[in-house]
Amino acid sequence: MFDLIVKGGTLTDGRVTDIGIEKGVIKAIDALEGAEAGEVIDATGDLVSPPFVDPHFHMDATLSYGTPRINASGTLLEGIGLWGELKEVMTHDEVVARALDYCDWAASTGLLAIRSHVDTCDDRLLGVSALLEVREKVRGYIDLQLVAFPQDGFYRDPTARANTIRALDMGVDVVGGIPHFERTMADGAASVTELCGIAAERGLQVDMHCDETDDPNSRHIETLASETQRLGLQGRVAGSHLTSMHSMDNYYVSKLLPLIAEARINVIPNPLINIVLQGRHDTFPKRRGLTRVREMLAMGINVGWGQDCVLDPWYSLGTADMLDVAFMGLHVAQMTSPADMRTCFDMVTTHNARTMGLEGYGLEVGAQASLVVLDAGDPVEALRLRAGRLCVIAKGRVISRRARGDAQLSLPGRPARVTRRHTL
Numbered sequence: 001m002f003d004l005i006v007k008g009g010t011l012t013d014g015r016v017t018d019i020g021i022e023k024g025v026i027k028a029i030d031a032l033e034g035a036e037a038g039e040v041i042d043a044t045g046d047l048v049s050p051p052f053v054d055p056h057f058h059m060d061a062t063l064s065y066g067t068p069r070i071n072a073s074g075t076l077l078e079g080i081g082l083w084g085e086l087k088e089v090m091t092h093d094e095v096v097a098r099a100l101d102y103c104d105w106a107a108s109t110g111l112l113a114i115r116s117h118v119d120t121c122d123d124r125l126l127g128v129s130a131l132l133e134v135r136e137k138v139r140g141y142i143d144l145q146l147v148a149f150p151q152d153g154f155y156r157d158p159t160a161r162a163n164t165i166r167a168l169d170m171g172v173d174v175v176g177g178i179p180h181f182e183r184t185m186a187d188g189a190a191s192v193t194e195l196c197g198i199a200a201e202r203g204l205q206v207d208m209h210c211d212e213t214d215d216p217n218s219r220h221i222e223t224l225a226s227e228t229q230r231l232g233l234q235g236r237v238a239g240s241h242l243t244s245m246h247s248m249d250n251y252y253v254s255k256l257l258p259l260i261a262e263a264r265i266n267v268i269p270n271p272l273i274n275i276v277l278q279g280r281h282d283t284f285p286k287r288r289g290l291t292r293v294r295e296m297l298a299m300g301i302n303v304g305w306g307q308d309c310v311l312d313p314w315y316s317l318g319t320a321d322m323l324d325v326a327f328m329g330l331h332v333a334q335m336t337s338p339a340d341m342r343t344c345f346d347m348v349t350t351h352n353a354r355t356m357g358l359e360g361y362g363l364e365v366g367a368q369a370s371l372v373v374l375d376a377g378d379p380v381e382a383l384r385l386r387a388g389r390l391c392v393i394a395k396g397r398v399i400s401r402r403a404r405g406d407a408q409l410s411l412p413g414r415p416a417r418v419t420r421r422h423t424l
């Protein structure tokens with residue numbers, strides 16, 4: 001007797017099968033004809049995927065768009081200034097409420113693991129205490145990992161260093177940084193060295209906002225990769241953004257990519273935000289602002305799309321839907337072949353799970369029973385349609401359902417119902 005059976009769904013690899021769930025764990029992936037279950041979910045013809053994973057988000061800022069004002073220029077630097085104004089007026093309860101609202105959105109789209117940076121440049125550490133509370137509140141359905149993020153610079157801000165260490169002492173999971181925002185290249189490199197040292201000492205992962213600039217001389221990823229090697233942190237370090245790489249000299253990149261691969265750095269481009277915020281100093285030609293995604297994937301580097309922002313000082317849109325993120329990513333990176341598009345789907349599921357070091361993730365016997373039933377036939381169709389999540393199961397429980405998005409047509413001689421499905 002299973003608690004739940006998801007019947008007849010199509011897995012991302014094309015297998016059509018049933019999935020039996022018991023006590024929050026996947027117990028069977030096989031034809032379960034005649035097996036009994038508390039509930040059977042019919043997924044015939046629908047895609048069944050492991051949950052979506054967002055490895056780069058700012059939950060302390062989300063859903064604050066317009067408070068205290070909007071970002072008029074739309075630039076990264078005005079966004080950072082505006083965030084400073086928002087920090088002055090925000091309260092613990094208000095941050096918790098916004099974050100919980102966002103987690104409801106995430107639950108409804110099957111986004112069940114999120115790594116959120118949390119600003120540590122605040123003597124009150126208000127965002128840190130609020131998100132630590134949220135991490136506990138959502139634990140039953142979302143795995144929330146927090147990164148201690150010195151937004152105004154680990155050295156540039158006079159109390160950031162002490163506050164970042166305090167945040168880690170309070171239970172924040174991952175060590176962050178922002179080397180390109182320090183006052184000099186030397187300070188940036190030194191911040192990478194010190195922060196990686198702190199992570200090694202405490203046995204923590206590292207995830208830095210790194211080289212989020214159009215300046216090809218911003219090369220902190222080189223220091224991040226070499227410190228990773230020196231400290232034996234291979235596989236536990238992520239470089240977020242790495243946008244400067246789009247404008248770096250090709251010879252230098254030919255030397256850099258093998259270093260990133262050897263250090264097993266996980267890479268997190270954030271296409272919605274990178275395409276909006278980078279290239280702002282350009283006239284024409286105007287750069288796209290995305291790091292070298294295909295080239296890194298070809299080197300065997302783990303690359304996954306991150307979302308970064310939803311309705312906050314930096315971005316005026318956003319949906320908590322990782323299919324929107326991957327859809328933008330595949331356009332900006334020109335990953336439009338069927339194989340590349342499937343990779344883009346994997347980038348917002350399995351690749352990101354690897355970056356976050358999630359345990360028990362995936363559709364296999366013995367794994368945690370978290371999955372999503374999508375109104376699509378395969379991963380490419382899911383991307384094309386940004387398909388509706390018909391059912392979301394988190395740790396063995398159904399947490400969200402929605403009706404199919406079919407339209408009723410009233411056109412003489414034409415079908416009454418249109419789904420826009422077109423699986424090859």
Ligand SMILES: [Zn+2]
Nearest residue numbers: 058117209308
């Ligand atoms: Zn960010």
